[in-house]
Amino acid sequence: MNVDAPKRDLAGAILNRLTGFWRPLRNLSAARPRVNGSRSLLTAAEFQEELAILGLSGRRFEPEDYSDALGEYLDISITVHVIPDSWYPELSRLLALSGRLGELRYSEQLNLAAIFVPGSLPPLVLTLTILHELGHLAAGDLLIEPDEQFEDDQHAEQTIFATLPLKKGKKLARGYPFAKESLREREANLRASYALFAGCLGDDSPYAHDMYDVL
Amino acid sequence: MSAAQHQALVLCSVSFVAFIFFLCFLLPLRRTKFSVFAACNLFFVALMFGAVALLDLSGGRAEIMVAVLTELPVVLIVAWVCLALAGGLHDRLPAEPVTRRPWLRRTLGSAPLVLLLSVGLATVVGLVWPSPALRVYAPAPPQFFVLKGLIMAPEVLYSGFASVVFVMAGLAPGLKRRFYFKNLAFSVGMACIALIALESTVFAGLRVWLSGEGRRAILETLNTLEACLAISCILAFAAGLSLRYTPAVATTLLHRLQTGWLHTQEQFESLEWQAVSSGAADRLTHASNAVVEACRIKGLSESDTQKALATIRLVAVMRDPSSETQQITPDAARKLYELQEEILCDDVLASKISWAAGWRSRADEPQTVKSAPLHDALKAALELVDNHGKSEGVRTPPLWYYIVAVSAADAKMIDPTHLSMQLRDGAEHRAAVEAYDAAKRALQLFEELDAERRLREE
Numbered sequence A: 001m002n003v004d005a006p007k008r009d010l011a012g013a014i015l016n017r018l019t020g021f022w023r024p025l026r027n028l029s030a031a032r033p034r035v036n037g038s039r040s041l042l043t044a045a046e047f048q049e050e051l052a053i054l055g056l057s058g059r060r061f062e063p064e065d066y067s068d069a070l071g072e073y074l075d076i077s078i079t080v081h082v083i084p085d086s087w088y089p090e091l092s093r094l095l096a097l098s099g100r101l102g103e104l105r106y107s108e109q110l111n112l113a114a115i116f117v118p119g120s121l122p123p124l125v126l127t128l129t130i131l132h133e134l135g136h137l138a139a140g141d142l143l144i145e146p147d148e149q150f151e152d153d154q155h156a157e158q159t160i161f162a163t164l165p166l167k168k169g170k171k172l173a174r175g176y177p178f179a180k181e182s183l184r185e186r187e188a189n190l191r192a193s194y195a196l197f198a199g200c201l202g203d204d205s206p207y208a209h210d211m212y213d214v215l
Numbered sequence B: 001m002s003a004a005q006h007q008a009l010v011l012c013s014v015s016f017v018a019f020i021f022f023l024c025f026l027l028p029l030r031r032t033k034f035s036v037f038a039a040c041n042l043f044f045v046a047l048m049f050g051a052v053a054l055l056d057l058s059g060g061r062a063e064i065m066v067a068v069l070t071e072l073p074v075v076l077i078v079a080w081v082c083l084a085l086a087g088g089l090h091d092r093l094p095a096e097p098v099t100r101r102p103w104l105r106r107t108l109g110s111a112p113l114v115l116l117l118s119v120g121l122a123t124v125v126g127l128v129w130p131s132p133a134l135r136v137y138a139p140a141p142p143q144f145f146v147l148k149g150l151i152m153a154p155e156v157l158y159s160g161f162a163s164v165v166f167v168m169a170g171l172a173p174g175l176k177r178r179f180y181f182k183n184l185a186f187s188v189g190m191a192c193i194a195l196i197a198l199e200s201t202v203f204a205g206l207r208v209w210l211s212g213e214g215r216r217a218i219l220e221t222l223n224t225l226e227a228c229l230a231i232s233c234i235l236a237f238a239a240g241l242s243l244r245y246t247p248a249v250a251t252t253l254l255h256r257l258q259t260g261w262l263h264t265q266e267q268f269e270s271l272e273w274q275a276v277s278s279g280a281a282d283r284l285t286h287a288s289n290a291v292v293e294a295c296r297i298k299g300l301s302e303s304d305t306q307k308a309l310a311t312i313r314l315v316a317v318m319r320d321p322s323s324e325t326q327q328i329t330p331d332a333a334r335k336l337y338e339l340q341e342e343i344l345c346d347d348v349l350a351s352k353i354s355w356a357a358g359w360r361s362r363a364d365e366p367q368t369v370k371s372a373p374l375h376d377a378l379k380a381a382l383e384l385v386d387n388h389g390k391s392e393g394v395r396t397p398p399l400w401y402y403i404v405a406v407s408a409a410d411a412k413m414i415d416p417t418h419l420s421m422q423l424r425d426g427a428e429h430r431a432a433v434e435a436y437d438a439a440k441r442a443l444q445l446f447e448e449l450d451a452e453r454r455l456r457e458e
Helices: A010-028 A044-054 A063-074 A089-098 A123-139 A181-204 A206-210 B003-029 B033-054 B060-085 B102-109 B111-128 B142-170 B177-209 B215-242 B251-277 B284-297 B302-319 B330-345 B347-352 B373-386 B399-410 B427-457
Strands: A002-004 A077-083 A103-107 A112-118
Touching (some): A044 A063, A044 A181, A063 A077, A063 A123, A063 A181, A077 A123, A089 B251, A123 B251, A181 A206, A181 B347, B003 B033, B003 B215, B033 B060, B060 B102, B060 B142, B111 B142, B251 B302, B251 B330, B284 B302, B284 B399, B284 B427, B302 B330, B302 B373, B302 B399, B330 B347, B330 B373, B399 B427
Parallel strands (some): A077 A112
Antiparallel strands (some): A103 A112
């Protein structure tokens, strides 16, 4: 995933600083804020809450519906480009050699996110790759300033991981994005698999039931 | 026995019967945190009213304390329900309508704090200005109305909100009938609590300001109304709690599928795609072109052609010694096949789990574990690689399988001498060989023509 960040002027820098002061105050009113800088990986139940916010909980949906609802919620335009191998034969080879299956580009200036996937991907992998990239958008992974000083002193058995605050912009997830890239990727995979099953099962999903059976 | 003791006895009996009903019928049927909490609450209420009925606690500050304690269980029920709706209980999701309305979530989440604070404030008012709180029909000073109002106003508000949220949840489009009735029952229960609280406030006001002939009759009518509402409330909650629904797919099974089958299939397919796309399995291109052409010559369906193509790709990748394909082994293929078979054993699950054949291609039939080419391809590839074409069971393999076997043997992906006799004898095999030879000749001709065209262009 790549981000095209806009160039900032002095006024922008001052505004950003003011936003930084405002953020802790704004978080006081959040329903269940996680501002302590760490959290665990997304659970299926937490993902169901995200679906409810998008109006997709308990409904059968396709990745297209998820993309449209997410774009509407985040107020950005999300386009998915499935590139046939005949158009650009090198894309599949280059992605395959780099060990990736798709590419996400995000432009803050244009309010636009574009996902590129090769058309030769098997259908299930294509679906999961698109959902994976959409998961990055939902998590707000593109709205952080990656911390190059971040030291990975986390252990394998740990379940709580460090997070980073957002620069600005809107995300669907409640928690902040993880500081460590591998965890962001892992969570995007989780979101993709949760989305696939939730979309297939609709109102047969046990997590969707829980939202209508609170007592 | 005074009127207050008589009323307490009635309420004690109602609460005790409800407690026994919960204990004997509801808890063994469905033990949720709320049902346990409600049962404990009912027992506490029965004890409190029993104490009031048996002992004369009227007079002074003790009367206030007992009055507040009898209100406490209802206050706690309202606080618990609001917190549950807001998703504030451990490991529980909020109600669906609340999730989309952060203000409603904050409001409901504040219920325990506001309700307990109001009870505390009412206790202070009662202790500073004692009033005949337990003497039901006795005239009361205005402080009594303040005491009641402090407890009842937030109770009306929060139980009213909760009732509306249950209605909203129950009216969600496409909801299962059982959830509709369940949420409706809880909504009626919470509406009853709101009405009891409202009636209680009106009752307190009448005790303060109403006098004259009809006073007693009006108060008695309101008391009867309260008892009816209390019984309706308990019955509604009992009905709501007794309505059970077992989801078609259990959470544990879903978790197993996510971490087991989906993870394995995605890994397998993406690694195979990477191996093929990066050119690691370089023997594949010619073989797969010939297979597709042979299928076309024999007029096979698109589905069978895809299965044949998937099989030849799998055989090529499994037989390729390069490092890019080392994770795609017959063992990995067998593991994935077994996981797929596990899903196919569950009819509900197998019919529900599907994925689109392409992006925004709603016209195409979505793929399922059964219909996706990979399932049959795994079986066929394993038979060719491991069993040298010995098909399990007595079923005759389809024509596409013969074409793949001939192609794989020709491309030296499998040893032709080890192909079973079963596969080499018969009309299907001869037809596959003919089609494959014709396909190879056609491709060779096409390549020659292409080379000539390029030469002319240069």
